[in-house]
Amino acid sequence: MEYQPFKDKAKEIRLITILPAEDEAAEFRTKGHDINKAILRAAYIAAGGQASRPNNALGQFIPRSPTHLRAVRYGIAIAPWRRRGISQQESSQIKCLLDVVSLADRFHTQAYQIYRSNTSEVRGYGDYLKLPATAKPVTHQGFEEWVEVSAAEDDATVNLPEFRYIWGDYMALSYTWGDPTVTREILVNGYSMRVTKNVEDCLRVLRDKPYIKKGWRIWIDSLCINQADIIERGSQVKRMHDIYNKAWTPIIWLGGEEEDSDNAMALVKVLASSYTMRDQVNALTEALHRDPKLFGEGSWRSLHQLAIRRYWSRMWILQEAAMGRKNTPVLCGRQTLPWVDFFRAFSLLGKTDEVLNKFMTDELKDIGLEFSLVIWATLSTVGEIQLLQDAQIGRRGINLYRLLHLGRTVYATDPRDKVYGVLELMDDSLSTLITPDYAAPFADVYIDFAKATICANGSLDVIRLRYPTENKDIPSWVPDFTVEPNNSPLNASNTAYMTSGSSVAEVQYPSGKLLSCGGFRIDKFDGMGCMWSSGWSPDTVVQTTGSVNPYGSLEAVRDAIWKALVANRNIDGEPLHEDYSSLLATPSLQDTLDEPGPLAELCQSNIFQWFVNSLQGDSAFEICGRQLREYFIDARSPPNHNIDPVLLRDALMQRDHITVRRRIITTGRGYVGMASETVQKDDIICVLLGCSVPVVLRQVDKDSFEYVGECYVHGVMEGEAMQWLKTGECQLEDFVLC
Numbered sequence: 001m002e003y004q005p006f007k008d009k010a011k012e013i014r015l016i017t018i019l020p021a022e023d024e025a026a027e028f029r030t031k032g033h034d035i036n037k038a039i040l041r042a043a044y045i046a047a048g049g050q051a052s053r054p055n056n057a058l059g060q061f062i063p064r065s066p067t068h069l070r071a072v073r074y075g076i077a078i079a080p081w082r083r084r085g086i087s088q089q090e091s092s093q094i095k096c097l098l099d100v101v102s103l104a105d106r107f108h109t110q111a112y113q114i115y116r117s118n119t120s121e122v123r124g125y126g127d128y129l130k131l132p133a134t135a136k137p138v139t140h141q142g143f144e145e146w147v148e149v150s151a152a153e154d155d156a157t158v159n160l161p162e163f164r165y166i167w168g169d170y171m172a173l174s175y176t177w178g179d180p181t182v183t184r185e186i187l188v189n190g191y192s193m194r195v196t197k198n199v200e201d202c203l204r205v206l207r208d209k210p211y212i213k214k215g216w217r218i219w220i221d222s223l224c225i226n227q228a229d230i231i232e233r234g235s236q237v238k239r240m241h242d243i244y245n246k247a248w249t250p251i252i253w254l255g256g257e258e259e260d261s262d263n264a265m266a267l268v269k270v271l272a273s274s275y276t277m278r279d280q281v282n283a284l285t286e287a288l289h290r291d292p293k294l295f296g297e298g299s300w301r302s303l304h305q306l307a308i309r310r311y312w313s314r315m316w317i318l319q320e321a322a323m324g325r326k327n328t329p330v331l332c333g334r335q336t337l338p339w340v341d342f343f344r345a346f347s348l349l350g351k352t353d354e355v356l357n358k359f360m361t362d363e364l365k366d367i368g369l370e371f372s373l374v375i376w377a378t379l380s381t382v383g384e385i386q387l388l389q390d391a392q393i394g395r396r397g398i399n400l401y402r403l404l405h406l407g408r409t410v411y412a413t414d415p416r417d418k419v420y421g422v423l424e425l426m427d428d429s430l431s432t433l434i435t436p437d438y439a440a441p442f443a444d445v446y447i448d449f450a451k452a453t454i455c456a457n458g459s460l461d462v463i464r465l466r467y468p469t470e471n472k473d474i475p476s477w478v479p480d481f482t483v484e485p486n487n488s489p490l491n492a493s494n495t496a497y498m499t500s501g502s503s504v505a506e507v508q509y510p511s512g513k514l515l516s517c518g519g520f521r522i523d524k525f526d527g528m529g530c531m532w533s534s535g536w537s538p539d540t541v542v543q544t545t546g547s548v549n550p551y552g553s554l555e556a557v558r559d560a561i562w563k564a565l566v567a568n569r570n571i572d573g574e575p576l577h578e579d580y581s582s583l584l585a586t587p588s589l590q591d592t593l594d595e596p597g598p599l600a601e602l603c604q605s606n607i608f609q610w611f612v613n614s615l616q617g618d619s620a621f622e623i624c625g626r627q628l629r630e631y632f633i634d635a636r637s638p639p640n641h642n643i644d645p646v647l648l649r650d651a652l653m654q655r656d657h658i659t660v661r662r663r664i665i666t667t668g669r670g671y672v673g674m675a676s677e678t679v680q681k682d683d684i685i686c687v688l689l690g691c692s693v694p695v696v697l698r699q700v701d702k703d704s705f706e707y708v709g710e711c712y713v714h715g716v717m718e719g720e721a722m723q724w725l726k727t728g729e730c731q732l733e734d735f736v737l738c
Helices: 037-046 066-077 110-117 125-129 197-207 230-237 240-246 261-274 280-290 299-307 317-321 339-349 354-366 374-392 400-407 442-457 461-465 554-565 581-592 598-603 606-617 645-659 720-727
Strands: 012-018 095-102 147-151 154-157 170-174 183-188 191-196 217-219 250-255 329-332 335-338 507-511 514-528 662-667 672-676 684-688 695-699 705-713 733-737
Touching (some): 012 197, 170 240, 170 317, 183 197, 191 197, 197 329, 230 240, 240 317, 261 299, 261 335, 261 339, 280 354, 280 598, 299 354, 317 374, 317 400, 329 339, 335 339, 339 374, 354 606, 514 720, 554 581, 554 662, 554 672, 581 598, 581 606, 598 645, 606 645, 684 720, 705 733
Parallel strands (some): 095 183, 170 217, 170 250, 250 329
Antiparallel strands (some): 012 095, 012 217, 183 191, 329 335, 514 662, 514 684, 514 733, 662 672, 684 695, 695 705
């Protein structure tokens, strides 16, 4: 099939119309916009219109209103063929129309402008249609998008909006292509085309949706971009953010019905609607302990398989799904749920490990399957996409650091897309400094990106994304986005630490791969606790030699310890206001529980046992002149005998996020903190101007250093060390990073 070329590449796109099954055996071919005028006129009259002449210079009918448009479009697609008596079995093949439209041809309805301009809790478009012409955007509690899902097997469309364009309206499909070796034949403008089975399955499901039957078109890259034209493909990829942003909504397609996915969708709905209170995790786990088959045999297994589908690990999902809203339809087979159900259900599962590591794992073992760690990445991805959606409608800014951290956990065919795939979600001050160049080596792309980020933000925080890599072409201060993170960042929320105060990065580039930056040394390592990777073996402890106590009292040291274990952040990554001190009561907690209940069940969880094991491995590790075991709390003494299981669970989950591949450390000044397992005794702890956390540097020769990683040092995270610089206790110097 020949693709009609674009006349205005900046404004035009191609869209498909999926023809209804019972009417799609039409024996005509269209080429681009050249639809047979006689058929068009006859169809319009058949639909109840009056005979008229084409009303634009191209000889096309330009509808005078959305109602007029529907009559014209469905005259073409339906009326002439309904009378032919063609059976549905004969017309089961997917058939589509593909034509070029302009995104500049808008009706500019005030209702839609108000809808799009509202940046508070978004209100349904149907409500806006009822507003008077002088109405202003208003705040409304709750959210009702026009695609309202009332049941998993049926999308009930309410408040279906009028089309925004003179040619109709469209939605953009967010999906994965699927196995390229398994294809199906469809007809596009009467011509045969091969598409992947996943695409054909999706088109078949969409064909029956009420919004498709009412004339909504679809943008889908595999059909709407000429994949054989490399130049067009490259230019259209750069427009994807605009295409998804101007679509009414993305439609998320997880794939066809398989591996009992209907049960998985039903479980998502139940979790999203039934467990929404503060003690939701306790309520869920308690119910499952009473009845492990509460949601039916195999439900957790089916949810596991749904959560590890390829869709969730796609790089482009970040900017596609981020353009959605709470009720963006998520389709799996013929089941549909609103996006918000996935967000709520996966947020719930992300706050517990019992459900995944016990009940889900047990069901997988029953049929010989293993639990996949990919599911944890999926839970994180869904949460981050929700934050991106909030940012798109103005509720909060996009955090570049967490966006890039998320980007490296998802899959991209081309390593350059680890940067280019999220470029349009970045602030203009950064994105305008970067021109995609797919001919450049990806190492050079990463180096240029790191430099651009430092320049645009005046911050060195981009180096925090660096993880160990074997790629010698990438210097130690530049993140290798092809390397998956081996632990969670100390902080990825919108509330950063303030270690270097409000300072701005002072940098130079002596050569292409060297970075010279201003900063000062604040401390060195003294002791290092047992290692996560060794199973918390006491043999890996490097004992503390000093006994100085910069915190003052024993209670202050105890507070510093438990706050360091969670990097002084709560389970949502925000500054810690909750009391997580019950962490230090865990060694004695099991012996105090005589009756079953939430605490007893929590004590059986992996996160509880892992933490107790780590404390046992470090029990003789000295902090401020005392062994760690001396800071433990007796769970039987007031007020510790009344431990809140919700708070303790949150504390254990946050501690688990922070502790992976990190160990507790002490410094020469007596501070306690957390640092990577890769740190060495001779490494130095520094504050770099424009960097929000302390960093660990390793001297490689007399003139240069290697960046090792970020670290948490309790007592210097909020700018305290900047005072040492002012008093002359520390001296500013230039560090050359190689």
